[in-house]
Amino acid sequence: MGCISCAGFVIAMSETDAVTLRLKEPTTIPIEADSICPDLFVGRSQAGIESLPAFYGRRKVTLGDLFTVEGENSDQVIVEGALRYVKKIGQRMTRGRVVVRGDVGLHLGAYMRGGEIVVEGNAGDWAGAHMQGGRIWIRGNAGHLLGAAYRGEKRGMNGGVIIVEGNAGREVGALMRRGLIVVLGDVDEFAGVRMITGSIFVSGRLGARAGAGMKRGTIVAFADHAELLPTFRYDCRFQPTFLRCYLLQLHAWGMSIDDDRLEGFYRRYHGDLTTLGKGEILIYDQR
């Protein structure tokens, strides 16, 4: 189990200091905007931020071509507009805070190392891919491969916290190495597939094939039923103390935690037996 307390610094954000970007025109041509990253906005004037590079499809443009920019020299960033086709916001960020007003495209906060991203809508696939630290908080739904590894890579998320208030898609935390993913809604199949270690908590329905090929790590299903692979075996019913610590921390971050889940019993299964078999899936089983 990794430590989660370091991800808990939430810096209050005063909007007057923030840099606000608003997408000028809605588009379906993909925009790669990895330059929307707090690290790059610090020490830059408004004109400096406007001249940062971005890609509109195959055309190299500047942030100023695509967004109206207000504010300067701040690691507090607000992004607005129809952002569903805007990719890579907050990629590789190490500090500050990004607030996305609305839905956002692929690769949000990929490779992120610190700071916080809050999405007030839904996020696309690969949010938090290869993330190493910091926190992503998605108020809506997340896509597939949340906190996962890119295809062909050996390990995915390696630290930090992702919280999704809605549902998440397939392969949540694929090849995850460290960190915590909490999904309050349902997750689709292959959650924690081949995870090396780390923690995934799911409040809604835990999809099929959870923990497929997992070596170590913990998947917790707060619903009282989950369909498991034949390569997992039942161990016991118990009250995991570590889980309390996690849940109390989540509570401190403002999430409502139900007492039954805090005090209750869990059935423990271990697997995946095709590998180390030191992974565990905990399924809530009454108080």
Place this chain on the structure above:
Amino acid sequence: MWIENVVCPFCGCLCDDIAVEVEDNRIKSVKRACSNGRSVFLHAPTEARRPVVDGKEVDWPDAIDAAARILMKSASPLIYGLSSTASEAQRKAIALADLLGASIDSTSSICHGPTSIGIQSQGEPTCTLGEVKHRSDLVIFWGCNPVEAHMRHFARYSVLARGKFTPQGRKDRTVVVVDVRPTLTARNADIFLQLRPGSDYEVLITLRAMLKGARLDVAEVGGVSVAQLADLVERMKRCRFGVVFFGMGVTQTGGKHWSIAELVALAAELNAHTRFNVMPMRGHGNVAGADCTLTWQTGYPFAVNFARGYPQYNPGEFTAVDLLARQEVDAALIIASDPMAHLPRQAAEHLNRIPTIVLDPEMNLTARVARVVLPTAIYGISAVGTAYRMDNIPLPLKKVVNSPQPTDEQVLDWIIERVKT
């Protein structure tokens, strides 16, 4: 005149023993090909066709001009298809994608794309079809149906073929078929395991756990008893040379690439006991070549994007179906493929909306809705070229008749020149 040792360009078997009789630049008869291959040779168009722009026949320079204009105007072009053209043309298509900053994807992404992803995460214990013919004593067909799709596979390579260590052909081999329904291939099997649809992943991971000697709490997986699976594991361990051929029954259902990763891992781990390999049953004649050429040129087998000047790879993001369904592309160049006929509706609808350029010998469905149609010669019939067999062996395709049409390679070259100026 009879031409011997012709390679049939139609399916991934690339049978290289075909004989073709040609008279007056027409193919009169074909020997040894299966019915699919025969009809490809006999119905190959040889008459001259002019390019079409906006429904009107035009001359080649005007057509190339129109095509280049569409591509240059586009902010996010897609190049797609590639599976039925020669590797020489595939290479040009990649050069064009690089030049434009386009996305490029082959039909692999809707058949064996998951195979590439699975192999990437797991490696690939593989062999050639020649080794299968000469050595295999356990042949497993998983989610594929060669009797109907690769008709000469049994006879030339896998089941009936007589080789150095398999002199009695069929008698020397145990044939296992794993599928969700009793196909014609299953009728030829010694053992047929009928799985519940979508449970390939569970069965594969169980086989792997059993091979490791893990104790499991279940009696049945995917509709098959654990005893039957234990028997299969024993046979796999005991054989001299085993091979699993797999098809879209595994790659496009249930666990997709994770199923392939399990299958490949299973074969790899069996090599602690014996010799064991896996091989995807590639469909189109040179779809394996599309993977090989793309990998050789860009480092990645499919779903590549050049927008930033270097190749980015991401299936799910740069795969044609996803790009089209999310409406992320605004022009398309289709080479030797008919996406209007086989892509999902949402993707096909967007393709219908955007300006499309088609390079194809046939007037297919996509060509009918395309802005620019560039009729080309057929590799293996009216043009020479290179194609890769399903075991990634490159074979030279012959030209048996003359065609007035230019090749895909030439046309792509003209477009590249025009885009450059």
